[in-house]
Amino acid sequence: MFSRFTCLLLGLFIVCTQGPALCADQPNADGVEFFERKIRPLFAEHCFSCHSADAKTVHGSLLLDTATGLAAGGDSGETIDRENPLDSLLIESIHYDGGIQMPPKGKLDDQAIADIEHWVQLGAPFPASSETEADKRPNGEIDFAAGRQFWSFQPLRELPLPTVQNPSWARNRIDTFLLAKMEQQDLQPSPPAEPLTLVRRLYFDLTGLPPTPDQVKAFLEDDSPKAYERLVDELLDTPAYSEKWARWWLDMSRYTDRTASWLPKTTKAHLYRDWVIEAFQSDMPYDDFVRRQLATDFLDSTGPEDTPALGFLALSPAYWKELKLPCEIIRVIVADEWEERVDAVSRTFLGLTVACARCHDHKFDPISTEDYYAMAGIFASTRIAERPMIEAERFAPVQIAREKVGKLETELAKLKKAKPLPKEKIDQLTADIKQIKSSTPDFDTPMANALVEEATYVVRAGKTPQEGTRLEYRPGPRDLPAFIRGNPNRPGPIVPRQFLQVLSESPQPYQQGSGRLELADSILEEAAPLTARVLVNRIWLAHFGQGIVATPSNFGNQGERPSHPDLLEDLAGRFIKNGWSMKRLHREIVLSAAWQQSSMPEATREQKDPSNRWLSRMNRRRLSFEEWRDAMLYASDVLDSKIGGPSIELDSSANRRRTVYATINRRDMSSTLMVHDFPDPTQHSPQRVATTTALQALYSLNGPLLAEQASALVERFKTEQIDEDGPRIERLYQLLFGRAPTDHQKQLGLSFLGDPQSKEHSDRWLQYAQVLLASNEFIFID
Known part of the structure; x- marks a missing residue:
């Protein structure tokens, strides 16, 4: 019996994997960026003197300064083993494991080795051309005036709508720009998606949850020409919208609920997550959204209750510092x-x-080392610390009371270890602690992860390096020197804190404390065109499954050029003009005819545009893990719709909340999340990359989540007093897919379930429900 179920489930999973490709090949811009940040400087310092075109003698016929040289290898063979990256000769050499030990003057430190291993596992990405933008610079100096001519650094342009042959298809400006590109490629738009497909797509895209059978029925029966538009507005006003899109933002802000115990506390990290949810719910203008996350403590318009906004920076990854070291x-x-x-x-x-x-x-963009240290100085002048969500005057007595309680609790802990146990003293201390807490107003006021204006200095604890290190936090900002080759122990000239030169005609040193507010103002004023383009492109990517710019976090020379540059200009310009409203942008996109197209493939379109660059059809999208899990809980009628509050472990049997509230532990990530393409919370994640793996299939087969939700679905039938198999199958299809089963599907289900009087019948129902939860139709939006 179980083998029959196993075969059925695996068969359905294989069907999922044989559908249309989910996305085009991912660009390797992130890998190249890692190379430029971590690997090229290592090679320059330790390898290029012997293994570059500028070396007096090229040792072993190996060049490491070009992609061609790296791929060719040297006298000892290939440098990189593409099939078994960690068995590469390069890795063996830097580990000093074989006859070749590089660099010969001494083994690299552990972090450098780990960086090279990671780079090799990424596929050893290397800029294809041996000539970088830096190689073209006269005297090695950046020409910022020329750099400002690059497309993404240009001011926004007001553009007229293009002329199209079929203007009646367009429902808004988006459609006209897209249609012009389609017609240039001899393509025509796809027909509209079926109403059932459209309503399911809309619910998932805006809220991350499926529509209920009643919601589907209401939409299908509403003949009003404004029915769809009205539904869009309703969904944008729901808490579910803000929860779904907050999770989208948290990917980029590398959000975590927990980190290592020896790092700064994150026990109230959820306050930042809840702040983001509320910001999306209220349609906080994006410019305000950015300012608050970088510098709400500088703004007159916000108070201490807004302190959690600083979590974008305050929840940054921190690294262990063993102060006994030099x-x-x-x-x-x-x-x-x-x-x-x-x-x-x-x-x-x-x-x-x-x-x-x-x-x-x-190496590729007009960004100087001085630009980097001008920005780094802002963060060197800012310390991560907890801050109360009430005014300083109100918090002062709370702080005194907490210090008293802390001392009493320390004393209490010692007494509890004493023998014999001093019960009277313990009872008295316990009463004293309770009295202080109850008599101090605001004693339990939460402490948000935030920032304070103090500069960090790393100094010797004594006179010699062997005496260790002391971290000093001093009031006031500091300007950093430009570290030679990035080494803070080799300081160069001091660089004032200011904005990027390529985005500012004449950048002025920041004067207001660390400069965080001035940085935010620069991003939103001097760099407003770029900032708007980036955000618009991110939201477009989330809706269409592909960006107008395919590299959402790289708008520089190594990034992709926009597929629809005029459309991006138009959207970005109107985004600013319309008050930086994200809800308004969402609304315009989902109201477009382009977004409402069918995703069904058609031979001519597939042949002319296999990657769907010109969007003559909608891209088919698979649910994220969060959407998949939430949809299961929702269909089973066990989803807890409570908004906000502390996180709960994802795999806890008591967790019935939306997945945005599941605990994210930066140091110990949930294996369930890792298997299902959840982004690494230690770094900025520009977009999700969907994979299909054997582990995901095994999770569908053996994981507790699907088994539990299959059981909950069956329990729902009992609650709704649906006892017969036929009506149960019909109800199950309505709950999961928003439609009735076909006669064939219903008969197949009845055949699998067998005799209702048999001993296996209850188990068969659990298996049947689990199969449908893992099915192609449930996992994919279209």
Whole structure:
């Protein structure tokens, strides 16, 4: 019996994998960025003197300064083993495991080796051309005036609508721009999606949840010409919308609920997540959204209740600092933290890889080393710390009371270990603690992960390196020197904190504390065209499954060029003009005829545009893990719709909440999330990449989630008093797919379930429900 079920489930899973491709091949821009940030500086420092075109003698006929040289290998054979990356000769050499030990002057440190291993596992991405933009620079200096001519750094242009042959198809400006490109490629739009497909797509796209059978029925029976538009507005106003799109943002902000116990506390990290949810619910203008996350503590218009907004920076990854080690080592660790913040801010808001300029001027973009340290100085002048969500005057007595309670609790813990147990003293201390807490107003006020204006300095704890390290936090900002080759122990000239030169005609040093508010203003004023283009493209990508720019966090030279540049200009310009409203942008996109197209393939379109670059059909999209899990809970009628609050472990049997509230542990990620393509919370994630793996199939077969929800579905039938198999099958199809089963599907189900009086019947129902939860039709939106 079970083998029959196994075959059926695996057969359905295989059907899922044999559908149309989910997306085009992913660009390797992120891998190239990792190479430029981590690997090229290592090679330049340790390898190029013997293995580059500029070497006096090329040792072993091996060149490591070009992609061609790396691929060719040297006298000892191929440098990279593509099939078994960690068995590569390069890896063996840097581990000093074989006859070849590189670099010969001494083994690299553990972090450098780990970076090279990671790069090799990524496929050893290397810029294809041996000549970078840096090689073209006269005297090696960046021409910022020329750099500003690059498309993404240009001011926004107001463009007229293009002329099209079939203007009646267009429902808004988006459609006209898309149709013009289709007609240039001799393509025609696909017909509209079926109403059932459309309503399911709309619910998932805006809320991350499926429509109920009643909601489907109401939409299909509403003949009003405004029915669809009215439904869009209703869904944009639901809490489910804000929860779905908050999770989208948290991917980019590398959100975590938990981190290692020896790192700064994140026990109230959920306050940032809840702040993001509320921001989407209220349609907070994007410019305000950015300012608050970088510098709400500088704004007169916000108060301490807005402090959780700083979680974007305050929840940044932190690295262990063993202060017994010499300060020269700790300085590198602290500098790495600053680099991570530069990377997260520049890629998230500007779509630029500024962190690639830590060790040298950016090889491809007009971003100098001075630009990098001008931004890094802002984060060197900011310390992560918890702050209360009430005014300082109100918190002062709370702080005193908490200090008293802390001392009493320490004393209480010691007494509880004493023998014999001093019960009277323990009872008295317990009563004292309770009295202080109850008599102190606001004692339980939450402490948000936030920032304070203090500069970080790494100094010796004593007179010699052997005496260890001390971290000093001093009031006021600091300007950093430009570290030579990114090494904080080799300081160069001091660089004032200011904005990127390519985005500012004459950048002025920041004067307001660390400069966080001025940075936010620069991003939203001087760089407004780029900032708007980046955000519009991100939202477009989320709706269509592909960006107008295919590299959403790289709008530089190594990024892809826009497929529809005029459309991107039009959307970005109107996004700013319309008050940076994200809900308005969502609304315009889903109201377009393009977004409402069918995703069904058609031979002519497939042949002319196999990757669907010109969007003459809708892209078929698979549910994210969060959407899949939430849809199961929703269909089983066990979803807890509570909004906000502390996280709960994903795999806990008590967890019936939306997956956005599942605990994310940066140090110990849930294996369930890792198997299902959840992004790494240690770094900015520009987009999800869907995979289909054997582990996912095994999870569908053996994981507790599907078994539990199959059981909950069957229990729902009992609650609804549906006892016969035929009506149960019909109800199950309505709950999961929004439609009735075909006669063949119903007969197939009845045949599988067998005799209702048999002993196996109850088990068969659980198996049948689990199969449908893992089916192609449930996992894919269209």
